[in-house]
Each structure stands twice: as C-alpha cells, then as structure tokens.
C-alpha cells in the first residue's frame with residue numbers, strides 16, 4: 001500500500017470539512033475522486049499536500065504518518081499537487097516556468113530536468129521560449145502538469161484539470177494523464193467531468209459531506225448510480241455504505 005488515509009479530519013481554521021476520510025491507494029493506481037460541489041474533494045487533495053488545518057487521523061505514506069506536514073515536506077516525499085485553474089507565471093516563458101518549478105530541487109541539474117519534462121510533453125518543447133500566457137488553455141494545463149512532474153513524483157494529486165477547457169483540450173489533457181499513469185505514476189484525480197474521469201481511471205471514490213461513501217472499480221458504478229450517490233448518498237438498492 002502506498003497511501004493509507006485513516007479517519008482523516010481536516011478543514012480551514014475552525015471550519016471542519018473532512019469528517020473522517022478513509023482511503024487506500026496502491027502504487028500505480030489511477031483513482032478518481034468524485035462528488036457533489038462542496039463535498040470536500042479539493043480539501044482532501046490539499047490535505048494530502050499539507051495545505052489545510054489538520055484535525056486528526058493519519059495519512060500513511062509508505063508506512064510513515066505524514067499528516068500535518070507542509071507542502072515542501074510533501075514534495076520531498078514524492079507527492080505532487082496540480083492545483084485547480086492555471087497558476088503558472090503568465091509573463092514568463094515555458095522554460096522559465098519550469099525553472100521556477102525546479103526551484104526547490106537542491107543541486108538540481110536544471111537542464112536535465114527540463115529535458116526530462118520536454119521528453120514527456122514535446123508540445124511544450126516546441127514553444128519553450130513563448131510566454132505561458134500565450135498558450136491555449138489546454139496547453140497551460142499541460143504546463144501545470146509538467147511543473148508538477150518535473151520533480152519526478154510518485155503520486156500526482158490533480159484538481160479539476162478540465163475546468164474552463166474546450167472539449168478538444170479536455171481530450172488532450174486526459175490523454176496526457178493516461179500517459180503519465182501508463183508511465184508508472186500513481187494518480188488521484190478530482191474531476192467534475194465524471195464521464196471523462198471514469199473513462200480514464202480504474203477506481204472511483206465518491207465523497208459526500210466530507211466522507212467517503214463509495215469506493216469501487218469504475219466499471220461497477222453506472223452513471224445512474226453515480227447521480228443517486230451525489231443526490232442521496234446511496235446507490236439505489238445496493239448501497240455500499242450510507243452517507
């Protein structure tokens with residue numbers, strides 16, 4: 001087991017958002033985290049990257065409890081986070097954005113790291129001297145992923161990469177996610193586009209009101225069941241757990 005979350009409680013200051021999350025992710029898995037607005041999906045990703053107030057429970061990463069550690073420590077453990085929206089430096093070139101992403105690598109071989117990323121995303125190499133702000137939405141999302149992958153993480157936490165993208169750009173981004181997974185990376189993806197997410201991932205986990213209410217291979221969850229889970233917290237007839 002790579003990541004084992006037990007009874008995780010977290011939030012923002014006095015605000016409690018996660019009310020006891022249990023989730024296990026094996027090395028190399030592609031898991032999508034689904035759920036209605038405000039369920040706490042982004043909060044769970046942020047908690048795994050040390051960006052929330054830790055209130056209890058454990059996050060075991062390769063056997064060691066890392067709950068409550070801050071983002072820099074999470075990066076050093078091999079955990080990377082791709083935030084929602086495009087957070088790159090718009091008035092810097094792609095080369096420079098990747099340089100910024102490499103900032104925390106001690107004694108890093110920047111050129112080598114950059115070439116590693118360009119081999120993964122040749123589309124970025126072609127435009128390496130252009131401002132990030134001049135890339136299309138889909139290409140900017142790829143740059144976000146590239147900046148996270150540069151540190152060669154073992155797990156990628158990806159938050160709603162399809163937001164604001166055209167259908168073609170969404171297809172491009174999901175194809176790249178699948179390629180990153182095939183390259184051996186573990187992926188935990190939060191996504192509102194449930195159809196795309198379930199086509200790419202192996203396992204679907206549904207979060208509602210700060211708790212996991214469903215966890216199964218994607219094939220065991222129909223769109224109708226998913227709708228029912230979102231609305232009522234139960235799957236008609238065969239609910240695994242109640243909300």
Ligand SMILES: Nc1ncnc2c1ncn2[C@@H]1O[C@H](COP(=O)(O)OP(=O)(O)OP(=O)(O)O)[C@@H](O)[C@H]1O
Nearest residue numbers: 012015017035036037038039040041042043044192
């Ligand atoms: N920085 C913050 N400070 C305070 N409250 C926050 C913060 N970020 C999120 N919240 C609150 O936490 C709750 C869960 O938000 P979160 O973004 O985790 O949900 P989500 O399941 O990802 O929803 P969506 O699909 O709409 O993005 C919401 O009520 C939200 O208002």
